[in-house]
Amino acid sequence: MTxxxxxxxxxxxxxxxxxxxxxxxxxxRMFRTTVGLPKRAALVGASSLDEGLETTVTHALVDVGFRVSRVTLPDDTKLCTMDTVSWLLGELGHCGVTHDDLVVCIGDAEACSVVSVTAKLWCGGISCALVPTxxxxxxxxxxxxxxxxxxxxVDMVSIIPEPSLVVCELDLVTEAPAEARQPGLVHLMGSIMADSRRAWERLGELVPRLARGQxxxxxxxxxxxQLxxxxxxxxxxxxxxxALQYGLTTAHALRACLGDxxxxxVLLAEGMRFEAxxxxxxxxxxxxxxxxxxDRFDDLGIDELPFSLDxxxxxxxxKETNARRANRxxxxxxxxxxxxxxxxxxDDVLLRHATAYVGSRAELAAEEQD
Structure with a gap:
């Protein structure tokens, strides 16, 4: 594929x-344009990173002229914290990374997030390349x-990332189990809902092929x-x-009620269903x-969530979860x-829809028990 x-x-x-x-x-060829003169690159990823993928990225960096330092993310702690960012900043210092160098992340959304924040802070901002998995x-x-x-x-620190390069190898997605694609498909739905009517209608044509992993x-x-x-x-x-907050307010509330x-x-999809x-x-x-x-959620295998809630x-x-982030x-x-x-x-509209929504989910929960 081109x-x-x-x-x-x-x-x-x-x-x-x-x-x-x-x-x-x-x-x-992609890495060659990320910095003016390739010298140092910090390659960040989990210890469980696929060895073949790590080798491919490392060889690509070396071929361009980078001297690569491997930084292994901690496995035994919650990754998305400022403590991890602070630790990673220290690792960049140990590697001798300067403003003119490159940091590369291979990993999931959490790993890419931590590295993006770190890259934006180090030396006032350095070039960052992401290879999401x-x-x-x-x-x-x-x-x-x-x-x-x-x-x-919890979950209160956020910035707009500024990566120089994002490389999306779709074989990592289409060869994975269908369940592994579902988190991304929910974000995809929200992103395209925010784009345009034309994009939304086009998504309807793509859903059957997305479900088959094409x-x-x-x-x-x-x-x-992306656009x-x-x-x-x-x-x-x-x-x-x-606009990208569509579904988030409800998802945060459901997490507070139903746990982690x-x-x-799944909670975000429920949030989009309720807020629609x-x-x-x-x-x-x-x-x-x-x-x-x-229908699109159903076709993609993202089912409604059964639960009982007042x-x-x-x-x-x-109201409580929103009050942590906004005054209204x-x-x-x-x-x-x-x-x-x-x-x-x-308030009356919110109560009416909340009553209908949790009632429908209680019915699903009752059907499961039967």
Missing amino acids: VRRQLLNFSSRSVDVRLGSNILDELP TFDAMVTAATAICPLSVGDA SFAYVDALSTA GRRSVLTSANPSARN DIPWH RLAVDVTKFNVDDVFEQD PERFIEAL LLFALPKVPGIIRLTSVP
Whole structure:
């Protein structure tokens, strides 16, 4: 497959995103343009990193002229913390990395997030190349990080990352089990909902091929998602720049109520389902688009979550978790695909939809028990 190049232009910088299947042979050419004169590169990844992938990336760096220092991320601690960033900054110092050098990360969304923050802090910002190994990281790494925790403040630290290069080897995705692709597919849905009506309709055509793991479909969908996410971040409208929060407010509340055992992407999909229904009342979002979103989640194997929860407790959690991040309870609600804005929801509307939502999930839970 030919390497597809997606150049995401921001006001004073750009991110070079390369997508395709079997594209790692092109790594030397990609790395050559990341710095002016190749000298040092810190290669960061987990100890469990695939040996073949690590060797391929290392050889590509050496071929260009980098002297590579391997930095192994800790396995026994929560990765997305400022403590990890502080430790990694120390490791860059031990490796002698300067402002003119390169840091490379091979790993999942959490690893890419920690390295992106570290690269932005070291020497005022150094060149950073990411080789994401999971589909959720491929969707998000160029434009967002997993929030970091500091002390007792969980998931409260976030920045816009500034990688120079993001290399998405789709074979890592299409050859993985279908369940491993689901976190990225949820982020993909939200990203394309924020892009445009045309992109949303095009996604409907791609869903059957995405479900079958076809590489070309993943390249097309990922390209569209990258452009949509860039458009959100560069929007002149401050409210529009929050479009990628679609589903997040509800997902945080569900985590507070249901605990950490449920995968985050399942909670995020539930958040998008609930907030789409709120939008029907509040922003006049077309109910047909709500059902289309439901159908696409179903077709991709992302099922509704059964649980039992009191509506008042759910609303309380919405307000409490939101209060940690904002002074007003606002939801990022779609008006049409391509237009998502922060919107307040009247209390009576919120109660009515919360009651209906948790009631439907209680019915699912009862059916499972039977």
